[in-house]
Amino acid sequence: MKTHFKHPQNDSKVHCLLDPPHMIKLSRNVFAETKMSSEKGEINFEFVKKLHNLQDQEGLRLANKLSSIHVNFGGKKMNVRLTTQVLSSSVADSIDFLRCSGNLNFADSEATVEYIRILDRIFDMFNCKQPFGKGFKSPMRLENMDVWTSIFNETREYLCKLKVNGSPMLQHRRKIPCLGLIIDTFSFSQFALDLLQKGIVKYFLTYKCSQDHLEMFFSCLRVAGGHNDNPSALQVKYAIRKLLFRNSVTPSVNANSFDADFQTSPVLEFKSNKHECNSVFTTETNEEQQIEWLLNTVNGRNLSEYKNNILYYISGFIVKKFLEKSNCEHCNAALVSNENEVSKEHSYTIDLNNYSAFTMFIDRGGLKYASKFVFLIVQYTEKVFITLAKDSLLKTNRHKILILIQQQFLDKLDFLIVPPHPVNSFNCETRHEIILLKFIANKYLIIECQLMAKISHSRPLAHLALLYAINCTKQFCSVMFNFQMSTIQS
Numbered sequence: 001m002k003t004h005f006k007h008p009q010n011d012s013k014v015h016c017l018l019d020p021p022h023m024i025k026l027s028r029n030v031f032a033e034t035k036m037s038s039e040k041g042e043i044n045f046e047f048v049k050k051l052h053n054l055q056d057q058e059g060l061r062l063a064n065k066l067s068s069i070h071v072n073f074g075g076k077k078m079n080v081r082l083t084t085q086v087l088s089s090s091v092a093d094s095i096d097f098l099r100c101s102g103n104l105n106f107a108d109s110e111a112t113v114e115y116i117r118i119l120d121r122i123f124d125m126f127n128c129k130q131p132f133g134k135g136f137k138s139p140m141r142l143e144n145m146d147v148w149t150s151i152f153n154e155t156r157e158y159l160c161k162l163k164v165n166g167s168p169m170l171q172h173r174r175k176i177p178c179l180g181l182i183i184d185t186f187s188f189s190q191f192a193l194d195l196l197q198k199g200i201v202k203y204f205l206t207y208k209c210s211q212d213h214l215e216m217f218f219s220c221l222r223v224a225g226g227h228n229d230n231p232s233a234l235q236v237k238y239a240i241r242k243l244l245f246r247n248s249v250t251p252s253v254n255a256n257s258f259d260a261d262f263q264t265s266p267v268l269e270f271k272s273n274k275h276e277c278n279s280v281f282t283t284e285t286n287e288e289q290q291i292e293w294l295l296n297t298v299n300g301r302n303l304s305e306y307k308n309n310i311l312y313y314i315s316g317f318i319v320k321k322f323l324e325k326s327n328c329e330h331c332n333a334a335l336v337s338n339e340n341e342v343s344k345e346h347s348y349t350i351d352l353n354n355y356s357a358f359t360m361f362i363d364r365g366g367l368k369y370a371s372k373f374v375f376l377i378v379q380y381t382e383k384v385f386i387t388l389a390k391d392s393l394l395k396t397n398r399h400k401i402l403i404l405i406q407q408q409f410l411d412k413l414d415f416l417i418v419p420p421h422p423v424n425s426f427n428c429e430t431r432h433e434i435i436l437l438k439f440i441a442n443k444y445l446i447i448e449c450q451l452m453a454k455i456s457h458s459r460p461l462a463h464l465a466l467l468y469a470i471n472c473t474k475q476f477c478s479v480m481f482n483f484q485m486s487t488i489q490s
Contacts, residue, residue: 001186004016004190015188021080021210024177025077034182035165036115036169041108042111047112048070048086049071051064053057054066056357058304059307060307060451065087069082073086085099089117092113095113096111097362122151124136125148125188128223130205148192155185156427159178159182160182191209192204223253265487294404301386303382308354309353309359312358316368318444319374322443330421333419335370372416380408381405401445421433
């Protein structure tokens with residue numbers, strides 16, 4: 001396929017490029033609104049919806065960023081970030097893991113996973129920003145020409161075999177995203193070879209050809225103009241002057257394209273250390289009874305295998321954060337699992353291997369495997385958290401929850417920490433075992449509180465939007481009623 005033409009003045013090649021973010025957005029729309037199929041079977045968006053429903057029901061995510069706005073994207077079709085988070089390898093890994101673990105709701109999802117992985121891979125190559133990127137995000141060089149050439153060929157072959165409602169996608173009325181990605185593979189390949197073979201550049205960053213730069217530039221102009229959507233030529237002139245002399249105007253965070261390198265911070269930031277301490281323990285007389293009730297409730301609560309897999313993944317993240325700050329070899333050895341606890345051969349004879357299945361499934365060499373000591377603390381902290389959340393007692397401050405967790409594990413530290421930690425202090429508060437216990441529980445509580453804050457922040461916005469729509473409907477109905485009454489009277 002010829003995707004270039006000669007320049008009329010200097011006979012240089014002009015390559016045709018369709019904006020990759022727009023092509024990936026159109027691919028998501030076709031994926032969600034039509035019945036697609038490949039050689040492996042049907043490509044169905046319902047698997048993404050089922051994954052979101054399962055995560056919403058369990059309260060934890062399988063290391064992806066799916067939310068309700070990703071599934072119901074009707075008002076956000078032009079948002080690139082939402083599209084790439086749906087068509088990402090993390091979503092594909094989650095669906096594939098649930099299928100391999102025997103979840104019947106995700107049976108026959110191989111074609112959907114393949115579609116998501118291929119689009120995620122090709123968009124990573126079309127969106128390369130850093131010269132030191134790794135994997136599919138590495139820049140195009142002559143040294144790795146065999147890699148990106150083979151990937152482009154595989155992608156073209158796959159896209160040409162896609163079907164929509166039984167007919168080839170390239171003959172369907174919604175063929176633009178498929179055809180656009182095929183054209184981009186030819187254009188990027190030829191454009192990169194022209195630049196690299198002539199020695200103009202040593203590497204080729206595909207993101208330089210994106211339309212995002214223009215969109216962010218005009219977004220900065222709109223921000224500089226305030227509420228004026230139709231500026232005059234003089235206003236545009238002064239807005240550009242402001243951008244040239246004072247580079248503090250950034251694009252809107254609600255724009256369709258937004259670069260992560262832009263950082264916005266408030267001019268004045270007020271912080272207060274005063275917090276109202278609300279406690280679940282109302283009086284000193286019944287405090288022991290409430291603690292006993294809470295401990296009995298937590299010990300009788302069971303977690304699903306789905307949630308245990310996510311908790312073990314989070315445990316590895318907590319271990320990674322601790323290892324970045326710790327200098328104690330004994331503490332590091334107590335947090336990381338050994339070969340006897342976690343088997344990389346997917347042997348499910350040990351309980352811990354059941355919970356580490358998801359971590360092993362998505363591991364590409366950089367994940368940490370937590371020990372049984374860390375996992376038990378995270379698991380118990382989750383039980384305390386959901387117990388308090390279910391009974392609307394989350395106003396308890398974090399210090400009270402940490403005390404409950406310490407009471408549960410304080411007499412078991414010598415048995416759980418393997419190998420045993422040598423005595424470094426006779427003061428209970430400065431013992432490394434106590435510090436480990438507090439760090440793990442506190443870190444997990446922070447993660448859970450942040451997740452709950454995101455959920456509670458998104459729901460009121462949706463509720464306010466619904467109330468606004470209802471009020472607008474009521475006002476419109478009242479106006480029409482008054483108009484009809486005045487017409488009848490006249």
